Amino acid sequence: MNLSEQILDFGRHARQASRSLAQLNSAQKNDALRAMADEVIASADSILAANEQDLTRARENNLASAMIDRQTLTNERLAKMAEGIRQVAALPDPVGEVLRTWTQPNGIKISKVRVPIGVIGIIYESRPNVTSDAAVLCTKTGNAVILRGGSESIHSNVAIADALQRGGAKAGLPPDSILLVAQTDREAVRLMAEMDRYIDLIIPRGGHALIEAVVSHARMPVIKHAHGVCIIYVDEKADLEMACEIIMNAKTQRPGVCNAAETVLAHRAIAPALFEKLAPRLTSKGVELRADETAFAELRTLGYEKLQSATEEDWSTEYLDFILAVKVVDSPNEAIEHIERYGSHHSDCIVTRNEELAERFLREIDSATVYWNASTRFTDGGEFGFGAEIGISTDKLHARGPMGLEELTTYKYLIRGDGQVRS
Amino acid sequence: MNLSEQILDFGRHARQASRSLAQLNSAQKNDALRAMADEVIASADSILAANEQDLTRARENNLASAMIDRQTLTNERLAKMAEGIRQVAALPDPVGEVLRTWTQPNGIKISKVRVPIGVIGIIYESRPNVTSDAAVLCTKTGNAVILRGGSESIHSNVAIADALQRGGAKAGLPPDSILLVAQTDREAVRLMAEMDRYIDLIIPRGGHALIEAVVSHARMPVIKHAHGVCIIYVDEKADLEMACEIIMNAKTQRPGVCNAAETVLAHRAIAPALFEKLAPRLTSKGVELRADETAFAELRTLGYEKLQSATEEDWSTEYLDFILAVKVVDSPNEAIEHIERYGSHHSDCIVTRNEELAERFLREIDSATVYWNASTRFTDGGEFGFGAEIGISTDKLHARGPMGLEELTTYKYLIRGDGQVRS
Numbered sequence: 001m002n003l004s005e006q007i008l009d010f011g012r013h014a015r016q017a018s019r020s021l022a023q024l025n026s027a028q029k030n031d032a033l034r035a036m037a038d039e040v041i042a043s044a045d046s047i048l049a050a051n052e053q054d055l056t057r058a059r060e061n062n063l064a065s066a067m068i069d070r071q072t073l074t075n076e077r078l079a080k081m082a083e084g085i086r087q088v089a090a091l092p093d094p095v096g097e098v099l100r101t102w103t104q105p106n107g108i109k110i111s112k113v114r115v116p117i118g119v120i121g122i123i124y125e126s127r128p129n130v131t132s133d134a135a136v137l138c139t140k141t142g143n144a145v146i147l148r149g150g151s152e153s154i155h156s157n158v159a160i161a162d163a164l165q166r167g168g169a170k171a172g173l174p175p176d177s178i179l180l181v182a183q184t185d186r187e188a189v190r191l192m193a194e195m196d197r198y199i200d201l202i203i204p205r206g207g208h209a210l211i212e213a214v215v216s217h218a219r220m221p222v223i224k225h226a227h228g229v230c231i232i233y234v235d236e237k238a239d240l241e242m243a244c245e246i247i248m249n250a251k252t253q254r255p256g257v258c259n260a261a262e263t264v265l266a267h268r269a270i271a272p273a274l275f276e277k278l279a280p281r282l283t284s285k286g287v288e289l290r291a292d293e294t295a296f297a298e299l300r301t302l303g304y305e306k307l308q309s310a311t312e313e314d315w316s317t318e319y320l321d322f323i324l325a326v327k328v329v330d331s332p333n334e335a336i337e338h339i340e341r342y343g344s345h346h347s348d349c350i351v352t353r354n355e356e357l358a359e360r361f362l363r364e365i366d367s368a369t370v371y372w373n374a375s376t377r378f379t380d381g382g383e384f385g386f387g388a389e390i391g392i393s394t395d396k397l398h399a400r401g402p403m404g405l406e407e408l409t410t411y412k413y414l415i416r417g418d419g420q421v422r423s
Numbered sequence: 424m425n426l427s428e429q430i431l432d433f434g435r436h437a438r439q440a441s442r443s444l445a446q447l448n449s450a451q452k453n454d455a456l457r458a459m460a461d462e463v464i465a466s467a468d469s470i471l472a473a474n475e476q477d478l479t480r481a482r483e484n485n486l487a488s489a490m491i492d493r494q495t496l497t498n499e500r501l502a503k504m505a506e507g508i509r510q511v512a513a514l515p516d517p518v519g520e521v522l523r524t525w526t527q528p529n530g531i532k533i534s535k536v537r538v539p540i541g542v543i544g545i546i547y548e549s550r551p552n553v554t555s556d557a558a559v560l561c562t563k564t565g566n567a568v569i570l571r572g573g574s575e576s577i578h579s580n581v582a583i584a585d586a587l588q589r590g591g592a593k594a595g596l597p598p599d600s601i602l603l604v605a606q607t608d609r610e611a612v613r614l615m616a617e618m619d620r621y622i623d624l625i626i627p628r629g630g631h632a633l634i635e636a637v638v639s640h641a642r643m644p645v646i647k648h649a650h651g652v653c654i655i656y657v658d659e660k661a662d663l664e665m666a667c668e669i670i671m672n673a674k675t676q677r678p679g680v681c682n683a684a685e686t687v688l689a690h691r692a693i694a695p696a697l698f699e700k701l702a703p704r705l706t707s708k709g710v711e712l713r714a715d716e717t718a719f720a721e722l723r724t725l726g727y728e729k730l731q732s733a734t735e736e737d738w739s740t741e742y743l744d745f746i747l748a749v750k751v752v753d754s755p756n757e758a759i760e761h762i763e764r765y766g767s768h769h770s771d772c773i774v775t776r777n778e779e780l781a782e783r784f785l786r787e788i789d790s791a792t793v794y795w796n797a798s799t800r801f802t803d804g805g806e807f808g809f810g811a812e813i814g815i816s817t818d819k820l821h822a823r824g825p826m827g828l829e830e831l832t833t834y835k836y837l838i839r840g841d842g843q844v845r846s
Contacts, residue, residue, distance in 0.1 A: 019763065019789070022789065023786070023787060102808070104806070104807070104808055108797050108801060110807060115789070117819060117820070118789070118819065196638070200819050200820070201819075201820060215619070215642050216642065219638050219639065221644055221645075221818070221819075221820040221821075222644075239842070242841075242842040245842060245844050246842065246844060248844075249844035249845055250844075253844070253845055340442065358839075362837045362839075363446070364446060366442070366445065366538070366541070366835070367835065368835055368836065369835065369836040369837075369838060370835060370836070370837050370838070371838045371840065372837075372838065372839045372840065373839070373840045373841055373842055373843075374531050374838055374839075374840025374841075374842070374843040374844075375843065375844040375845050377844070377845035378531060378838060378843070378845060379836075383527070383845065384527070384533060384836075385525065385527055385533075395644070396540060396541065396623050396624075396644075396833050397540070397623070397624060397644040397820070397821040397833060398644075398820040398821040400833055400834060400835065400836075401835070401836050410819045410820060410823055411823060412789070412790065412791055412792065412793060412823065412824070413791065413792040413793070413802075413807075413823075413824050414785045414792075414793050414795075415792060415793070415794045415795065415797050415801060416781075416785075416795045416796070416797075417794065417795065417796045417797025418665075418796055418797075419662070419665040419668060419669065419796055419797070420796075420797040420798065420801070421668050421669060421671075421672035421673075421676070421797075421798040421800070422672055422676055422798050422800040422801055422806065
C-alpha cells in the first residue's frame with residue numbers, strides 16, 4: 001500500500017471504530033482507559049527502549065538539551081502518564097448529557113444531546129506524552145483518533161500507541177479506535193487534511209509550518225493550537241505591586257508556553273513608577289526588554305542593561321523566551337487599539353483598580369480569555385477546572401481557549417413525536 | 424482596484440465594522456433593524472426595478488417558471504421581507520448572555536459569555552430574500568457580513584443590500600457592517616475563502632459546485648448548508664396509518680427542500696400492508712418510486728404505475744422531487760446500517776410503537792436530527808422555536824442542524840481576579 005492508500009485505509013477503519021465507540025457507555029470506556037494505563041506500565045521496557053532510539057538520534061542531531069529533556073521518558077514519567085490516564089477515567093463523561101429539552105406547541109419533544117464528534121485527527125510535534133494525552137481524551141469522549149506525531153519522537157509514539165491499543169483491546173475497546181500514522185513526512189499531513197470523508201475534525205499542535213500545512217489543505221474543520229502574543233496593560237489606576245507580580249508571573253514562570261506574556265503596555269502616568277519597581281525583578285530573571293522610545297528612555301535612566309529598541313515586528317512576536325516588549329501608552333484606548341491590532345487574541349490582561357474601565361476592557365477586547373487583575377498563565381484547562389485539556393484553541397469556532405472533554409463532543413437533536421406532520 | 428484588492432478591502436472594512444458592531448447594545452441593534460425594514464419599504468420602487476432586470480434576463484435564459492417565481496419580488500413580498508426584519512428585531516439578543524460562571528479555589532472568577540463571531544461570509548445562490556435574511560441575522564448578532572449572491576439575482580441583491588445599508592446607517596449602524604460583493608464570478612468565492620485574516624466563518628448555501636469551491640479553498644471554518652438524503656424506516660411494529668401520514672408529509676409537502684424524505688425502508692413483515700395503504704396516496708401525488716427487488720415485486724403486484732428498479736445510486740440521491748426510493752429490509756439492524764451508509768446524516772426517522780427499539784435508533788443514528796414518529800420536515804429553525812434561522816447546517820461542528828441566532832455567536836472567557844498568579 002502506498003501512503004495515500006494507507007491513510008485512506010486508516011480513515012475507513014477509524015470511521016468504523018468510531019461507530020462502535022460512540023455506543024460504549026461510560027463504564028466501558030473507563031475500563032478501557034484503566035487497561036490502557038496498566039498496559040503503559042506493563043510495556044515500560046519496550047517504550048523506554050523505543051524512546052532511547054529517539055534520544056540517540058536527537059543527540060546525533062545535536063538537539064538543545066531542553067528539547068532532549070522534553071522528549072525523554074523515564075519509568076517515573078511513564079508512571080505519571082499512567083496516572084494521568086487513570087485521572088481521565090475518573091472524570092465525568094460528557095457524552096449523553098442532555099443539554100436542553102423542550103416541547104413544541106405541536107407536541108414534538110426536542111432534546112439536544114451531547115455525542116462524540118466521530119473521528120479526530122491530531123497532528124503534533126515534539127513530546128511523546130501528547131500521544132497518550134490525545135488518545136486518552138478522544139477515547140474518553142467516544143471519538144476514534146488518528147494520530148500523526150513528529151519524527152523526533154516517532155519510535156516513542158509508536159510504542160506508546162501500541163501499548164494503548166493493546167490495553168484498550170483487552171478491555172473491549174473497538175479495534176482501530178486509536179491509530180497512529182508512522183510516516184512522518186509532510187505528505188501524510190496533506191493526505192489526512194484532505195480526507196474529510198473520514199476525519200471530522202483536525203487539531204494541529206505545533207509550529208507555524210505544521211499549522212499552515214494543515215490549514216491550506218484541510219477540507220474539514222480545523223481547531224488550531226497556534227501561538228499566543230499575550231499582552232498586559234497596566235493602567236494608571238493599577239496597584240503597582242500587583243502589576244509587578246502579574247507581569248513577573250506571566251513572563252517568567254514558564255516563558256515557553258502560549259499563555260506567557262510577550263508585551264507590557266504601561267500608562268504614561270505610572271510608567272516611571274512601574275519601571276522602577278519592575279526593573280530589578282526583571283533583571284534578576286535576566287529578562288531582555290524591547291522598548292518603545294519613551295520606555296527606552298525611562299529604562300535607560302534606570303540603568304537597565306538588557307535593553308533594546310523595539311521594532312514594529314516586536315509588537316506581534318511570540319518570543320517564548322525571557323524577552324519582553326514594553327510600550328508606554330497615553331490612554332486605555334491606545335492600549336485597547338494596540339491589543340486588537342498586534343495581539344493574537346489568546347489571553348490579554350488589564351491591571352487596574354478602576355472597575356468601570358476593567359469592565360470596558362473585558363467587553364471590548366475580543367480574545368479567547370480576557371483578564372482583570374490576574375496572570376495570563378491561567379489560560380489552561382487544568383486551571384479552569386476542566387480536569388483535562390487537549391490544548392488551547394486559538395480559533396473562534398466550536399472551541400475557543402482551553403479545550404476540555406466537552407469541546408471534544410458535538411450534539412445531535414432527538415425528536416420524539418406521536419405522528420406529527422408539518423402543515 | 425482589481426477583484427483581489429477589492430475583496431481584501433471589503434475584508435478590512437468589515438473587520439473594522441465588526442469591532443464597533445460588537446459593542447452595540449440590543450436596543451441599538453434593534454433600532455437599526457427596524458430602520459432597515461423601513462428602508463426596504465421606502466426603496467420598494469428601486470428594488471422592484473432592479474428585480475425586473477434580473478427577471479428579464481431569467482426569461483431570456485428560458486429559466487423554469489418555478490425558478491423565475493422564486494426570484495420574483497413584489498410589493499407584497501417586500502412587505503413580508505420588512506415584516507421578517509421587524510420580527511428578528513423583536514427576538515431576544517443572545518449576545519452578552521453569561522453561559523456559565525464559576526470561581527476557582529484560588530479565587531479567580533471565570534465567566535463564559537456569548538459574543539459575536541466577528542465577520543461572516545455568506546455565499547449563496549438564487550432567492551434574493553437570502554440577502555435580507557442573512558444580513559439581518561448577522562446584524563442582530565453583532566456580526567459584520569460580506570454577502571456574495573448568485574448572478575441570477577444580482578441586481579435585486581444589490582438593491583436590497585443598498586436599502587439595508589441606508590436604513591442601518593440612519594440608525595447608527597457602523598458603515599461597512601453589511602457589504603455585498605457585486606462580482607458574481609467564481610473567483611470572488613475563492614478570494615473570500617482564502618481571506619481567513621478578515622473572515623471568521625463562511626456559510627455556503629447552494630449547489631454542490633458552489634460548496635466545493637468554498638470547501639476546497641477555505642482557510643477559515645466553513646459551515647455547509649448542503650444536501651439532505653433523509654430516510655424513514657417503517658418498523659414491523661409501526662402504526663401503518665401514522666407511517667403513511669409521515670411518509671406523505673415528508674415526501675410531498677415540499678419536495679424541493681433538504682429535510683424532505685428521499686428513501687423509505689420498510690420492514691419485511693409489514694411491507695405488503697404498508698405498500699397497499701401507501702400506494703394510492705403516492706399515486707395521487709404522482710410520486711415515482713425507485714424500488715429494490717422485493718419492493719418492486721410487491722408494488723408491481725399492486726399495479727403501481729410510476730415504478731422503476733432502484734440502482735445503487737438511488738440510495739444516496741437527493742431527488743428534491745416527487746421521487747422516492749423504497750427498500751425492504753429484514754431487520755432494524757439492516758435499516759440502521761443502510762442509513763449510516765447511504766444517508767447524509769441530516770434528518771432520519773423511525774416509525775414504530777416499540778419504544779426500546781426507537782430509543783436504540785435515536786442513540787445509534789448519527790444524524791443532526793433523529794426522529795421517532797414524526798415527519799423529517801420539522802428540521803427547521805422555525806419549527807424548533809428558534810424564531811429565525813440562517814439555514815440548516817450539514818456539518819458537525821459549531822452548529823449542527825438548524826442554525827438560529829445562538830449559532831451565529833461564539834464565546835469568550837472573562838477572568839476577574841485580585842492579583843492571582845500561577846504557582
